[in-house]
Amino acid sequence: MTTTCPSGQHAHHDVYAAQCPCRALLDLLADKWSALAIGALEDGPRRFGELQRKLQGISPKVLTRTLRRLEDFGILDRTVYPAVPLHVEYSLTPLGQSAAVPLNALRAWVEDNIDSAYRPEPVAS
Numbered sequence: 001m002t003t004t005c006p007s008g009q010h011a012h013h014d015v016y017a018a019q020c021p022c023r024a025l026l027d028l029l030a031d032k033w034s035a036l037a038i039g040a041l042e043d044g045p046r047r048f049g050e051l052q053r054k055l056q057g058i059s060p061k062v063l064t065r066t067l068r069r070l071e072d073f074g075i076l077d078r079t080v081y082p083a084v085p086l087h088v089e090y091s092l093t094p095l096g097q098s099a100a101v102p103l104n105a106l107r108a109w110v111e112d113n114i115d116s117a118y119r120p121e122p123v124a125s
Helices: 022-030 034-038 048-054 060-072 094-116
Strands: 076-079 087-092
Touching: 022 034, 034 048, 034 060, 034 094, 048 060, 048 087, 060 076, 087 094
Parallel strands: none
Antiparallel strands: 076 087
């Protein structure tokens, strides 16, 4: 069944079809670091170092890649302030703020249900 995306800008079979352009955005938002970075920016702009401290466990390389992808998709803005040293801040765009709503709901669901989730035993080596 062929449908049209709500934007009206492209036709596709469905989001499950390999050729659906929606998949790239879904892949970005379903990424752990993307979802956490969006959540970390919900309260306002942050500098790179602040984001790295907030997102415990992320390497500078992965954070840089994640922020660039989010910027490429219009989820966040990168603002450079001419100072010595350079001051760069990342903030959510209106599109990013709208993506934060369902991601926030998903994080809340995880927190509410983590104790009920199946966790397999570690495999002995």
